[in-house]
Amino acid sequence: MVRYLQLYFTDLLGVFRSTSIVWEGDDVSRECILFDGSSVYGFEPIEYSDLVVKPVPDTLTKLPWEDEVYAVISGVYKPSGERHSRDPRYIVEKTIHHIRGYGYECYAGVEMEFFLFNSVKAFVDTGIQYLEITSIEAPWSDGVGIALKKGYHVVEPVDCVASVRRKIIDIVHEIGFKCVKNHHEVASSGQVEVTSNRYSIDRLGDFIQFFKMVARKVARDHGFEAVFLPKPLWGDNGSGMHIHVSLWRDGENLFFDPSEEYGLTQLARYFIGGVLEHGRSLSAIVSPTVNSYKRLVPGFEAPVYLVWGLGNRSVAVRIPVLDHGSPDLWRIEYRPPDPTANPYLALAALFLAGLDGILKKIDPGDPVIEDVYKWGLKKRRELGVRELPRNLEEALDELESDHEYLKPVFTDDVLETYIELKRRESREVSSVPAPMDFLYYSIL
Numbered sequence: 203m204v205r206y207l208q209l210y211f212t213d214l215l216g217v218f219r220s221t222s223i224v225w226e227g228d229d230v231s232r233e234c235i236l237f238d239g240s241s242v243y244g245f246e247p248i249e250y251s252d253l254v255v256k257p258v259p260d261t262l263t264k265l266p267w268e269d270e271v272y273a274v275i276s277g278v279y280k281p282s283g284e285r286h287s288r289d290p291r292y293i294v295e296k297t298i299h300h301i302r303g304y305g306y307e308c309y310a311g312v313e314m315e316f317f318l319f320n321s322v323k324a325f326v327d328t329g330i331q332y333l334e335i336t337s338i339e340a341p342w343s344d345g346v347g348i349a350l351k352k353g354y355h356v357v358e359p360v361d362c363v364a365s366v367r368r369k370i371i372d373i374v375h376e377i378g379f380k381c382v383k384n385h386h387e388v389a390s391s392g393q394v395e396v397t398s399n400r401y402s403i404d405r406l407g408d409f410i411q412f413f414k415m416v417a418r419k420v421a422r423d424h425g426f427e428a429v430f431l432p433k434p435l436w437g438d439n440g441s442g443m444h445i446h447v448s449l450w451r452d453g454e455n456l457f458f459d460p461s462e463e464y465g466l467t468q469l470a471r472y473f474i475g476g477v478l479e480h481g482r483s484l485s486a487i488v489s490p491t492v493n494s495y496k497r498l499v500p501g502f503e504a505p506v507y508l509v510w511g512l513g514n515r516s517v518a519v520r521i522p523v524l525d526h527g528s529p530d531l532w533r534i535e536y537r538p539p540d541p542t543a544n545p546y547l548a549l550a551a552l553f554l555a556g557l558d559g560i561l562k563k564i565d566p567g568d569p570v571i572e573d574v575y576k577w578g579l580k581k582r583r584e585l586g587v588r589e590l591p592r593n594l595e596e597a598l599d600e601l602e603s604d605h606e607y608l609k610p611v612f613t614d615d616v617l618e619t620y621i622e623l624k625r626r627e628s629r630e631v632s633s634v635p636a637p638m639d640f641l642y643y644s645i646l
């Protein structure tokens with residue numbers, strides 16, 4: 203029987219791509235494929251477009267849905283053999299190496315939130331556009347449905363997507379990754395959450411890319427569409443990709459100390475300080491689409507304010523309230539990211555921001571114990587509370603002015619190319635009139 207090898211790589215904007223060979227060998231490290239670097243986002247111009255993908259051997263796995271089809275994460279190289287500077291996985295690998303130079307190991311887990319709709323129809327042209335989402339759970343469906351923002355932890359048969367969610371997890375586990383929990387999320391219309399195990403940040407990036415691919419395939423095979431858009435439904439909660447991070451050394455979690463206030467080491471507090479300090483520029487990488495900022499508004503459990511707290515879901519950085527007898531689980535949860543982020547870039551940037559806080563000893567102050575959404579403008583100004591950017595263009599402005607903390611790993615070329623691509627995307631998406639424009643402004 204013929205064997206096939208799928209070599210997967212990720213472009214600068216986060217699109218998961220692959221090319222395939224008939225695999226007749228046994229040593230995957232010997233394989234490589236030439237591809238057109240000008241046909242993917244952010245790699246090369248057309249006049250010098252040849253690039254090469256080479257496997258990362260220890261990521262080899264078998265795809266469960268077909269016989270004799272194998273998958274391997276790959277690095278992107280120039281024909282000379284030099285690693286391509288804009289390869290996102292190379293950027294996260296460099297981040298691991300850089301932070302390891304300070305004696306730390308980077309680990310993280312992720313909450314993948316997304317929707318399982320029954321169907322999505324979208325069309326945009328000069329004189330006509332429409333969006334139609336159908337879901338058996340939707341309050342506008344023929345059945346009873348789930349009211350907006352009332353879907354949290356509902357059970358079967360009200361939860362109509364539980365079996366598909368479990369099938370997705372089954373395939374993810376067969377590929378070699380682990381999920382630790384799953385449930386129906388707050389929104390109606392099939393919003394779910396699946397939480398990963400803790401991984402090194404290069405492998406967590408691999409997990410996220412494979413997870414999204416598996417979810418889309420399994421959903422479609424069962425008559426659903428997996429949608430990772432941060433805000434697909436007006437009036438209901440959006441989907442985040444909360445990242446849980448910790449630093450380790452010699453098997454010890456460096457963020458936990460039961461003798462310290464709140465169970466956090468000073469190192470962890472400095473890490474939080476760095477993340478909050480650079481939170482506005484981080485947004486361009488962790489919340490990287492025009493749609494991202496439709497999620498980041500008050501009232502839908504999405505963070506808006508750059509403050510931190512314990513068990514507080516109105517803040518950008520949350521410390522889950524945990525048993526002090528579980529030091530391995532102690533971590534920092536960063537809530538602004540969403541599933542449209544390039545996971546490798548998001549993880550690299552997040553840890554570099556935290557490292558900057560450690561190196562500069564940026565203390566975040568005391569945690570917020572109140573619902574920040576209920577604070578008035580006067581109180582926020584008195585306390586010096588900063589907000590996340592209000593749109594993608596503002597976030598990109600912040601990244602242009604605040605990126606020195608990324609420079610040990612992100613080259614100027616990577617940052618300039620990324621910002622240019624995102625500016626172009628923002629202009630294109632934002633320039634299209636929407637039905638709401640006509641409904642809202644027709645009386646003027």
